[in-house]
Amino acid sequence: MASAREEILGRIRAVDRQATPAVPREYERVRRADDPVGLLAERVADYRATVHRAAARELPYRIAERLDGRGRIAVPPGVPWEWRVPGVSWLPDDPPLGVSDLEAADGVLSGCALAIAETGTIVLDAGHAQGRRVLTLLPDYHLCVVHADQVVVSVPEAVERLDPKGPLTFISGPSATSDIELDRVEGVHGPRTLEVLLVG
Amino acid sequence: MGRNPVTWLGSPAFPDAARRALDDTQLRGNLRKATTTIRGKRESVVSELDDWEELRRAGESIKDDVLTNLDTYLERLEAAVTERGGVVHWARDADEANRIVLDLARQEGADGVVKVKSMATAEIGLNEALADGGVDAIETDLAEVIVQLGNDRPSHILVPAIHRNRAEIKEIFAQMPEPPDSDDPRALAEAARKYLRRKFLSSKVAISGANFGVAETGSIVVVESEGNGRMCLTLPETLITVMGIEKVLPRWQDLEVFLQLLPRSSTAERMNPYTSIWSGVTPGDGPQKFHLVLLDNGRTSTLADEVGRQALRCIRCSACLNVCPVYERTGGQAYGSVYPGPIGAILAPQLAGDLHDEQAASLPYASSLCGACYEVCPVRINIPEVLTHLRAEVVEAKGKRTPEAMAMSAAAWVFGDRRRYEAAQRAGSLTRFLARDGTLSSLPWPGSKWTDTRDAPVVPKESFRSWWRRNRG
């Protein structure tokens, strides 16, 4: 008996097929926006996430302000040293924190790979200042730092810049559901509070 | 090979199931409210993109490319996933897929698994198969929790509990260890969060579906809202993904099209809260064992049908359900399949592959052919075209001796010649046939179906053509 693999491929090959259609890519791959950072701020806020803008030099001060009184904050390895402001009880993921430690964390601070203005999306690729996926998942509060030069306008621009290998997480607002009467309600399993610090 | 579980055993044919559903005023109210809300939202987020039609055309062509070169892309996907440390399995049908998953769960010593909502696993009845094998499958998507705890069946692709309102959901959640204290959606969501938290943290095995699998890079994509997907895709040691073979995409770049088409068509958002993309295994991050099960279960036979194969372009957004006037009134369970609504009416019978089955054969008729589904479909599936195509197959399966087939033959014979047509017109029989006319308010069956609720038009004394002959001839 042929293996399932051979049989399925055989069934496919037995089908009469037309020539491969050309894919028309007449949609806009790059979109213009007068103020991509402003657009991002507006679109992120539409999801009921909180957005704060900061000049580069005041970033540490802003981080301290956001995290003040929030308790223990997990932080991936490799975040810039100036983000780890004093007065916060940091939980560095180095060596990796156990699940119960992360469950006990009150929040997490991370950077991102890029952000998509048009859709209000932040993308994490487990790269610089982001760490493992679980870090930004279990704590109920997520503070994410986005630099202006990380902002693209459209989805195609983002897909082009991203590395398909790394595990990627696209985040658009706090965890939400539309499962009750098709109305969006924030806050299910992921962080229920998402705050974005837009720098520059 | 057993019966394909894509249609539910013992479900009545659509007209009977619909009749029952129509009597349920609560259901109709819930559905009307939900579909009206989502329709308006979809329209507004779609109108934000002035290249929407171009995106639809690109989506359609990419999927046609997939269907044309499916073997090549599947082999490429298999190679890429394997190279990145995943294991690929192939399943011809539901039984085979269920067996693969059950064996894998047992190998890991798991007596329970957590699941992210997946149409493919619902289609093959995986939960039931796992339960038979002693493995408890816990659904983690809020709507699936509602369905599972309510001992109910799904009625929508995206929101399987769309037929339930908040008060009903509160009732169902009363059996949780920490039940919700009100029917406020926030409280209901909070109850689900608490209920599932332990299960996420303690499960060794998770099962997911896939929205897309990129052949070029081996990337698997799961699009979701609540974060239950991220939990399942990140926490357990072993991840098993069951993916219909038509979900493969050729290139990484193709995601730029679908990540725009899908969220705006499904939850009517610019982007859904979470999208996870991974490729094989990432050391030190997430599951360290990854299995991909590629599922046929009727897809290759659907592919063989030149007209019907376009149903395989479907990305399960559910936009066609939300605009369908029939779905809005009957709800999803009347379709007797995990795939309800317009896509269900063309996909379920094709996957089931047996048009002699009365229930499956009734589905292509569950439409007034109004075309609203085709208009919104992000991959431009011409659903009315497939419906009429499948109706022709149903007619063929039923043979020439049904009363309908005989009436249709007789009508065709009449229409085949102008003299016969005019004779029928004069005799009034044509009016009866076309306009269901007769003694005005009550007609014999099937005309009675008409006059049960409507009056038939009054027979004119003279047809147009007689008038024309008299005046112009």
Place this chain on the structure above:
Amino acid sequence: MNGPRVALFPTCLTDTAFPETAKAMVRLLERLGCDVEFPLDQTCCGQMHFNTGYADHARPMARAFADVFDGYDHIVAPSGSCAGMVREIHPNLCDSSSAALRTYELSEFLVDVLGVVDVGAHFPHRVTYHPTCHSLRMLGVGDKPLRLLRAVSGLELIPLPQAEQCCGFGGTFALKNAETSTAMLADKMRCVQDTGAQVVTAGDNSCLMQIGGGLSRLRAGVRPVHLAEILASTQEEPWVATP
């Protein structure tokens, strides 16, 4: 006359059950300078057969249609669904002639081919318009019927809520899924009645038969009148209700 040679394709339903609509088309098109003919060999476009799954029966009808209407400049139907059947489906059923491509629904013909919006009609009633699914989605007639109606003197056009929702007819759907069809009709009727219009119009007698049949059962007092009859109505020769 030297106007365009227009073949009338009233459709079998209108020919048989709604002759006033076809007569109105003759009046209207002649008034606009067309040379109107009615090829007597026509019967049915095969829509009902095709849509019910009897494509094999529809095929010879499509071929016959092509033969009957060969040689006319334009073919005009008072039905979005039959015009749609001919233009969109016939070419797939048989290599039918270009007749299929020269077939128009009335409002398309008036606006696109004749280039008129104001047809000189007079119809002093409150009217609401149901767009019918095939006119809207298969043919894409857009707002042409509304533009025509807005130009009718004396006519008060009242927008129909949820206009684009199907009335529930769908040919044999109304019989095979009678209860669902009725539920759709009930909502359509509620919308029609909410407008307070005296007349509900559409470009298709099959949908009007559904809506009108339901309204008449309710004794709702709203009359179904085909678009052609409104456009044919003038001060001199006003529309009269058929009993």
